[in-house]
Amino acid sequence: MNITFLGATKTVTGSNILIETKTKKFIMDCGLYQGQQKETMLNSEDFLFNPKDIDFVLLSHAHIDHSGRIPKLYVDGFRGPVYATKATCDLCSIMLPDSGYIQEAEIEWLNRKRKREGKHELPPLYTYNDAIDSLALFESVQYGEIFQIDSNIKVRFTDAGHMLGSSLIEVWVIEDGKEQKIVFTGDLGNNDIPLLREPSKIDDADILIMESTYGNRIHENNGDKAREFLDVVSTTLERGGNVIIPSFAVGRTQEILYEIQKSKQSDDENFKKEFDEIMNAKVYVDSPLATSATEVFLKNLDCLDEEVQEDIREGKKPLDFNGLRFTQSVDESKELNMTANQSIIISASGMCEVGRIKHHLKHNLWRKDSTILFVGYQAVGTLGRKIVDGAKKVKIFGEEISVNADVRYIEAFSGHADRNGLLAFVDSFKSKPKQIYLVHGDEEAQSCLSDELEHKFGIPVGIPSFGDVYEIDIDRIRKTAELHSPNENKYIRLEVIEKMQTLREELEDMTAIVSEDLKQETTDEKVNELMSKLKSLELQIVDILK
Numbered sequence: 269m270n271i272t273f274l275g276a277t278k279t280v281t282g283s284n285i286l287i288e289t290k291t292k293k294f295i296m297d298c299g300l301y302q303g304q305q306k307e308t309m310l311n312s313e314d315f316l317f318n319p320k321d322i323d324f325v326l327l328s329h330a331h332i333d334h335s336g337r338i339p340k341l342y343v344d345g346f347r348g349p350v351y352a353t354k355a356t357c358d359l360c361s362i363m364l365p366d367s368g369y370i371q372e373a374e375i376e377w378l379n380r381k382r383k384r385e386g387k388h389e390l391p392p393l394y395t396y397n398d399a400i401d402s403l404a405l406f407e408s409v410q411y412g413e414i415f416q417i418d419s420n421i422k423v424r425f426t427d428a429g430h431m432l433g434s435s436l437i438e439v440w441v442i443e444d445g446k447e448q449k450i451v452f453t454g455d456l457g458n459n460d461i462p463l464l465r466e467p468s469k470i471d472d473a474d475i476l477i478m479e480s481t482y483g484n485r486i487h488e489n490n491g492d493k494a495r496e497f498l499d500v501v502s503t504t505l506e507r508g509g510n511v512i513i514p515s516f517a518v519g520r521t522q523e524i525l526y527e528i529q530k531s532k533q534s535d536d537e538n539f540k541k542e543f544d545e546i547m548n549a550k551v552y553v554d555s556p557l558a559t560s561a562t563e564v565f566l567k568n569l570d571c572l573d574e575e576v577q578e579d580i581r582e583g584k585k586p587l588d589f590n591g592l593r594f595t596q597s598v599d600e601s602k603e604l605n606m607t608a609n610q611s612i613i614i615s616a617s618g619m620c621e622v623g624r625i626k627h628h629l630k631h632n633l634w635r636k637d638s639t640i641l642f643v644g645y646q647a648v649g650t651l652g653r654k655i656v657d658g659a660k661k662v663k664i665f666g667e668e669i670s671v672n673a674d675v676r677y678i679e680a681f682s683g684h685a686d687r688n689g690l691l692a693f694v695d696s697f698k699s700k701p702k703q704i705y706l707v708h709g710d711e712e713a714q715s716c717l718s719d720e721l722e723h724k725f726g727i728p729v730g731i732p733s734f735g736d737v738y739e740i741d742i743d744r745i746r747k748t749a750e751l752h753s754p755n756e757n758k759y760i761r762l763e764v765i766e767k768m769q770t771l772r773e774e775l776e777d778m779t780a781i782v783s784e785d786l787k788q789e790t791t792d793e794k795v796n797e798l799m800s801k802l803k804s805l806e807l808q809i810v811d812i813l814k
């Protein structure tokens with residue numbers, strides 16, 4: 269059997285692994301590349317296999333970096349089944365069409381620009397309708413149930429504890445009368461994510477393909493985060509402001525709702541007195557995607573952890589409480605912009621690049637009494653990152669808005685196991701894997717984790733590059749080929765353009781900061797220091813231009 273790594277190699281998006289046995293060809297995950305321009309360009313590349321030849325897909329979970337190229341696979345001719353848990357199917361049925369809509373909107377914007385430049389228009393990666401059509405291929409499977417693909421291949425999904433419906437995938441393959449087992453972690457969860465169960469344990473594997481996002485990091489203790497969240501929210505409500513929470517629609521939004529629900533339903537008299545603003549606060553979820561995702565959670569309560577099951581037995585309704593409202597129409601959202609006071613508003617997108625959150629920022633960033641509360645990672649270059657990094661002014665819909673609100677960042681519960689979690693996962697195998705491959709991590713995290721794994725367990729660890737093909741034999745594993753994408757060379761140029769854009773934005777931010785200081789609050793000494801640094805930068809730029 270051959271394993272070819274075709275995505276999330278030495279990076280954290282674009283998950284895609286091709287497996288070719290003597291009887292079947294299948295892929296595990298088919299995700300979008302996300303983030304910087306260089307990476308997203310990879311999405312429109314042709315697959316290095318013929319999608320028509322693929323017999324089936326095993327999908328670990330609904331996150332777009334794992335599922336987002338399934339509609340493209342469909343457009344390019346794939347018509348086999350996509351096996352995933354029911355919750356993953358439900359989530360994909362809202363997330364993939366949303367992704368199709370975004371693809372259409374992004375290409376429209378790009379094409380307007382291309383038209384002005386006299387260039388031909390480009391088609392979207394896939395459309396909303398393509399995504400809807402691809403959903404017909406999804407077939408749901410039960411956690412824990414072994415199902416037979418044919419007489420030589422069987423598969424089992426178990427809970428990965430990373431997001432609703434997320435799975436570890438075990439695949440048994442018989443070739444020449446010998447059985448080998450591959451285990452793919454997808455994304456491996458944490459032990460203490462609100463609402464979700466702990467990751468399942470796996471008994472054995474020949475080949476383990478493991479994520480490594482936090483291969484070189486240990487998460488902080490989660491204990492104080494909930495308390496910090498309540499403090500920030502209640503202080504803001506007390507002074508009459510709004511709490512604006514830019515949140516990821518799936519997962520993070522439901523965790524926040526659960527946190528507020530637990531507070532609102534507390535029987536502790538002292539707690540109720542201390543946080544009486546929260547007890548009475550109005551809470552709005554102003555994002556159609558977040559609203560639909562919450563409905564999917566409510567349809568899949570059996571996937572949630574013991575704490576939630578206990579609530580249900582006590583007759584409590586999960587993710588529901590007094591004062592909670594889901595706004596649907598644009599008019600409702602606009603009305604909220606104008607009238608909200610002493611309210612908690614949860615809106616998407618999480619990094620403030622698109623969506624209704626931008627309107628809420630426009631109406632609240634300038635207000636001294638409001639708080640912008642970030643609960644998730646903000647990528648470089650996004651509006652969210654600029655605000656978190658302390659920009660004094662930001663541009664929203666072409667209008668310059670002063671940042672007077674209190675800006676807070678509470679690192680939320682990470683959906684990924686940290687280094688210790690990843691090591692513990694390998695340790696929990698009763699019979700250890702013969703070979704580990706690391707995917708879904710940057711190079712530093714991967715080399716760190718690889719050293720630890722080899723040192724601790726003596727298991728050989730491979731860090732595949734894009735296109736690496738490994739031939740897996742029962743007692744022999746060797747790399748047999750390196751496939752290359754025909755467009756590799758242009759990426760280095762895109763990377764340069766991206767660096768320049770980032771530098772330009774940083775300079776704009778610096779300009780804004782210095783303009784603010786025309787009242788001369790900073791010492792002349794500091795300003796002179798800045799001046800000499802700028803002069804040396806100027807010389808370097810002159811040098812580069814040469």
Ligand SMILES: [Zn+2]
Nearest residue numbers: 329331430455
């Ligand atoms: Zn994920």
